[in-house]
Amino acid sequence: MNEPILEMRGVSKSFFGIKALCAVDLTVYAGEIHALMGENGAGKSTLMKILSGAYRPDPGGEIRIEGKPVRIEGPLGGRAAGISIIYQELSLAPNLSVAENIYLGREMSRSGLLARGAMREGVGPILQRLGADFLPSTLVAHLSMGQRQLVEIARALHxxxxxxxxxxxxxALSAGESERLFTLIRQLRAEGLAIIYISHRMDEVYALGDRVTVLRDGRLVGSLDKQDIRADAIVRMMVGRDVSSFYKKDHDPGAGKGHPVLTASDMSDGRRVKGCSLTVHAGEVVGLAGLIGAGRTELAHLIVGAAPKISGRLELEGQPIDIRTPGEALAAGIAYLTEDRKALGLFLDMSCLDNINLAVLGRDAKLGWFLDRDKARERADRAFAGLSIRAANVSVPAGGLSGGNQQKVLLSRLLAIAPKVLILDEPTRGVDVGAKSEIYSIIDNLAKAGTAILVISSDLPEIIGICDRVLVMRSGHIAGEVRRTETAPLTQEDIMALATGTEHLDA
Amino acid sequence: MPDNGSTQANAATANSPAVAEATKRQRIRLMIRAAGMLPVLLLLCIGFHYMSEGRFFTGQNLGIVLQQAAVNTVLAAGMTFVILTGGIDLSVGSILAASAMAGLTMSKLSELSALWLPVAVLTGLGFGVVNGALIALLRLPPFIVTLGSLTAVRGLARLLGADTTVFNPSIPYAFIGNGSLTLIPGVASIPWLSVIALLVILASWLVLRRTVLGVHIYAVGGNESAARLAGIKVWAVLIFVYGVSGLLAGLGGAMQAARLYAANGLQLGQSYELDAITAVILGGTSFVGGIGSIWGTLVGALIIAVLSNGLILTGVSDIWQYVIKGLVIIGAVALDRYRLQGSART
Incomplete structure (x- = not known):
C-alpha cells in the first residue's frame, strides 16, 4: 500500500492527571474510509480535538501528515494541516448564506469590501460536484440538516x-439523507480523500468502513480490515465483554390489549402537523417513525403542550384533558423526553441531583417551599443505582457526563413523576452501545409495568427492536401503521415504504 | 468536554492512586472556586492597612466600611437574583430614588408617617413587578425594559418631590439609617444598615439554596427552554426575580432616606445600578445566568466598599479613585476567568 496520509504514534493526552488518551496509534491512508469506534468516553473526541488543534497532545507522541512530522496548534492548525472536522453539532452560522459560511474566516474582498458575488461564484463548482440542490445565496437557516451537512463538506473541500x-x-439525518450522504462519502473516497468516520452505528460501519479502529478507555484496542469487520467482534472490542447483540423484542400477543391510556385525535399545529390521531395502550410500546421533517417531534410537542395547537383533542385514560403547557402535561402524568437533551433537556451546570429531582421538587417540598434535601438525595442515589448512571457522585454537574449517562439522568427526571404516558424522542441519540441496551431494557421494564410508551426514532433497527407496533408519519400526516404479528416481524422495508410514500396500493 | 468527564468518572470507579491524587486536586480546585474573590478582598484590606499606616483595621473604620457597603449589598442581592436568570436590572438606582421620595413624602403626613417604610419598600416592589411583567409576559428583552424604566422611574422620582429635595428631620425609624446595634456594650456594635444588609443576604441564600423557587431560578438561567419544557413556570420566576430586585431597591431607598433624613429625586441613587452589577460580577456570578452565589455577591460588594474607603484613607484623589476602581474591577474579573479556566462550563 502507498504511504499513509496520516500517522499518529504514541499520542497521549491527560487532563488533571487522568489519561484521556494513552499512547494511541492511528494510521490512515488516502482513499480509505476509516471508521473510528468506541463507547462515549473512549477518547474519540479527544483524539479528534488533537487533530483539530483544540487540544495540544502530551509531549512524547508524534503526528505525521504525508510522512512529515507536524505540530497542530490553535483552532486553525488542523485546517492548515489539511484536516477538516465535521462535528455532530454542525458549526454553521444559520444567519449567513451558504457561500458566506463556506468562506467564513477567509472572506474574499475587493478593495476592503466584501465580494459577495465572487464568493457565490467561487462555491458554485463545489456545490455542483456535491450534487447540492440549493443555491450559494440561500440562508443556512432555511436548509435541512442533510443540506447543512453538505455545506460543511463543501467547506472542507473548499x-x-x-x-x-x-x-x-x-x-440528525433521515434514512434517505443518510443514504445520499453515504454515496457522497464513497465519491469523496474515490477522489482520494481520507475519511475518518466516527459512528456508534454498526450498519453504517458495515456499509462504509474500509478499516475499523476501536478505542476503549483512551487506549487503542485494535484495528480490523474490511474482511474482518463483524458486529460481534467490534462490540466485543468496544465494551471489552460480550454483548448479547442487539435488543430484539418478541411478538407479544398481549400488547395493545391494555386499556387505552393516551388518545390524541386530529392534532394540528397549522404548519408541520396536519390532523394526526393516535392511541397508546397501557403496557404498549408504539413507535413513531418517519423521515426527518415528517412532523414527529412537532406532534409530540403538541401532545405535551410545548407548542400551540390549532386543533386536536386529548383523552387520558378515557377522560378528556386540556393540556396547554409542559407543566400541565407532567402534572397529568405525560412525560416527554426531548430529542435535544443539551438544548432542551438538561441543565448542564446543575448537579445530577438537581436535574433528576427537578420535576418533583414542588411535590416533595416541605411547607410547600423548602427543599427536602434528604428525599432528593435518596431519589438521586436510587436513580444512579437503578439506571446504573456512571459519575463520580450525584453532585457533579450533568454537563460533565457522557451522552449515555446524561440521557439516563434526564430519563430519571421523567421517571420520578411515575408517568402514565412516556414519550421518548430519539432516546438513544449520541448514546454508546452499552447505555443503549440499558435504555432498551428500561423501556421494556416500564412497558411491562403498564406504562404507555411512544418512541420517536430515526434508527429503524431500534424501532423494530423495541416496539410492538409502528406508526409512520409522512409530511405531517400519519401515513400508516405497521404491526408485529406472530408470523411476520416488523421490517424496515414496510416502514420506509410508508415513510417515503412508495407503499403498494394494496398494502 | 463530555469525553474527559466520563473518563474521569470511569476512572474514579477504578480507584487507582493516580485517580485519588486527581480527585484531591479537583477538590482543592473546587475549594478555590468556592472561595472566589475572598482572597482578593483580604489582600486589599491588608494592603490598605499598611498603606494608610494602620488606619484601616480600626473598629471605627470597619464600621464605616460596613455602613457604606450596606445599600449596595442590598441592591446587589436583588441584582444577583436577576442575573442568575440571565437578565439584568438597570433600573434599581431610579427605583431606589422613587421609593425614597415616596417614603419621605409619606413620612410628612403626620398621622400616617409611620407607614413611610412599608410604602417605600412596596413602591420598589411595584416597579419591579412591572419590569418583570413586561419581560415575562410581553417577552421584551430585560436590558431594554429596565433601560426604559431607568429613565421613566427617574422622572417619576423627580415628579414625586416636585423636583426638589424633600427633608424630614423627624422621620420615624431614623435609627436604621444612623444607629447601631450594640453587641457588647461599649466594645462592639454594628450599624443597623449593615444588619439589614446581612439579613437580606441570609434571606437570599435561603431562597436561592433551600427552596424550590431557588432551583427554578438557577434552572431558568441555565437553560430557559429546558426549564419551560420541564414544566417550570418561567414567567412566574421572572416576575419574582424582578419583583425582588425592585423590592430590595425600595428597601435600599428606605435605608438611604433614613440615613440622610432627605431625598432628591434627581440625585439620589445615580448610577447605583452599576455598582450593584459590579458587585455581582465580582462575586463570580455568570453574566449569562445559571451560575453564581449570594456569598460571592457579598464579597463583591465589600470589595467595592473597601476600595472606596481605602483609596480615601491613602489620600488618592477623587479622580484617580475612578480610574483605579475601574482597573481593579477588570483585573479581578480577568483573574477570576484565568483561575476558572478548564473548570468552567465547556
Missing amino acids: VRSKILIMDEPTT
Missing part, C-alpha cells in the same frame, strides 16, 4: 482538506 473527519454525521 479549503482543499485531504483528511475529513466526520463525527456521527447521520445522527
Whole structure:
C-alpha cells in the first residue's frame, strides 16, 4: 500500500492527571474510509480535538501528515494541516448564506469590501460536484440538516482538506439523507480523500468502513480490515465483554390489549402537523417513525403542550384533558423526553441531583417551599443505582457526563413523576452501545409495568427492536401503521415504504 | 468536554492512586472556586492597612466600611437574583430614588408617617413587578425594559418631590439609617444598615439554596427552554426575580432616606445600578445566568466598599479613585476567568 496520509504514534493526552488518551496509534491512508469506534468516553473526541488543534497532545507522541512530522496548534492548525472536522453539532452560522459560511474566516474582498458575488461564484463548482440542490445565496437557516451537512463538506473541500473527519454525521439525518450522504462519502473516497468516520452505528460501519479502529478507555484496542469487520467482534472490542447483540423484542400477543391510556385525535399545529390521531395502550410500546421533517417531534410537542395547537383533542385514560403547557402535561402524568437533551433537556451546570429531582421538587417540598434535601438525595442515589448512571457522585454537574449517562439522568427526571404516558424522542441519540441496551431494557421494564410508551426514532433497527407496533408519519400526516404479528416481524422495508410514500396500493 | 468527564468518572470507579491524587486536586480546585474573590478582598484590606499606616483595621473604620457597603449589598442581592436568570436590572438606582421620595413624602403626613417604610419598600416592589411583567409576559428583552424604566422611574422620582429635595428631620425609624446595634456594650456594635444588609443576604441564600423557587431560578438561567419544557413556570420566576430586585431597591431607598433624613429625586441613587452589577460580577456570578452565589455577591460588594474607603484613607484623589476602581474591577474579573479556566462550563 502507498504511504499513509496520516500517522499518529504514541499520542497521549491527560487532563488533571487522568489519561484521556494513552499512547494511541492511528494510521490512515488516502482513499480509505476509516471508521473510528468506541463507547462515549473512549477518547474519540479527544483524539479528534488533537487533530483539530483544540487540544495540544502530551509531549512524547508524534503526528505525521504525508510522512512529515507536524505540530497542530490553535483552532486553525488542523485546517492548515489539511484536516477538516465535521462535528455532530454542525458549526454553521444559520444567519449567513451558504457561500458566506463556506468562506467564513477567509472572506474574499475587493478593495476592503466584501465580494459577495465572487464568493457565490467561487462555491458554485463545489456545490455542483456535491450534487447540492440549493443555491450559494440561500440562508443556512432555511436548509435541512442533510443540506447543512453538505455545506460543511463543501467547506472542507473548499479549503482543499485531504483528511475529513466526520463525527456521527447521520445522527440528525433521515434514512434517505443518510443514504445520499453515504454515496457522497464513497465519491469523496474515490477522489482520494481520507475519511475518518466516527459512528456508534454498526450498519453504517458495515456499509462504509474500509478499516475499523476501536478505542476503549483512551487506549487503542485494535484495528480490523474490511474482511474482518463483524458486529460481534467490534462490540466485543468496544465494551471489552460480550454483548448479547442487539435488543430484539418478541411478538407479544398481549400488547395493545391494555386499556387505552393516551388518545390524541386530529392534532394540528397549522404548519408541520396536519390532523394526526393516535392511541397508546397501557403496557404498549408504539413507535413513531418517519423521515426527518415528517412532523414527529412537532406532534409530540403538541401532545405535551410545548407548542400551540390549532386543533386536536386529548383523552387520558378515557377522560378528556386540556393540556396547554409542559407543566400541565407532567402534572397529568405525560412525560416527554426531548430529542435535544443539551438544548432542551438538561441543565448542564446543575448537579445530577438537581436535574433528576427537578420535576418533583414542588411535590416533595416541605411547607410547600423548602427543599427536602434528604428525599432528593435518596431519589438521586436510587436513580444512579437503578439506571446504573456512571459519575463520580450525584453532585457533579450533568454537563460533565457522557451522552449515555446524561440521557439516563434526564430519563430519571421523567421517571420520578411515575408517568402514565412516556414519550421518548430519539432516546438513544449520541448514546454508546452499552447505555443503549440499558435504555432498551428500561423501556421494556416500564412497558411491562403498564406504562404507555411512544418512541420517536430515526434508527429503524431500534424501532423494530423495541416496539410492538409502528406508526409512520409522512409530511405531517400519519401515513400508516405497521404491526408485529406472530408470523411476520416488523421490517424496515414496510416502514420506509410508508415513510417515503412508495407503499403498494394494496398494502 | 463530555469525553474527559466520563473518563474521569470511569476512572474514579477504578480507584487507582493516580485517580485519588486527581480527585484531591479537583477538590482543592473546587475549594478555590468556592472561595472566589475572598482572597482578593483580604489582600486589599491588608494592603490598605499598611498603606494608610494602620488606619484601616480600626473598629471605627470597619464600621464605616460596613455602613457604606450596606445599600449596595442590598441592591446587589436583588441584582444577583436577576442575573442568575440571565437578565439584568438597570433600573434599581431610579427605583431606589422613587421609593425614597415616596417614603419621605409619606413620612410628612403626620398621622400616617409611620407607614413611610412599608410604602417605600412596596413602591420598589411595584416597579419591579412591572419590569418583570413586561419581560415575562410581553417577552421584551430585560436590558431594554429596565433601560426604559431607568429613565421613566427617574422622572417619576423627580415628579414625586416636585423636583426638589424633600427633608424630614423627624422621620420615624431614623435609627436604621444612623444607629447601631450594640453587641457588647461599649466594645462592639454594628450599624443597623449593615444588619439589614446581612439579613437580606441570609434571606437570599435561603431562597436561592433551600427552596424550590431557588432551583427554578438557577434552572431558568441555565437553560430557559429546558426549564419551560420541564414544566417550570418561567414567567412566574421572572416576575419574582424582578419583583425582588425592585423590592430590595425600595428597601435600599428606605435605608438611604433614613440615613440622610432627605431625598432628591434627581440625585439620589445615580448610577447605583452599576455598582450593584459590579458587585455581582465580582462575586463570580455568570453574566449569562445559571451560575453564581449570594456569598460571592457579598464579597463583591465589600470589595467595592473597601476600595472606596481605602483609596480615601491613602489620600488618592477623587479622580484617580475612578480610574483605579475601574482597573481593579477588570483585573479581578480577568483573574477570576484565568483561575476558572478548564473548570468552567465547556
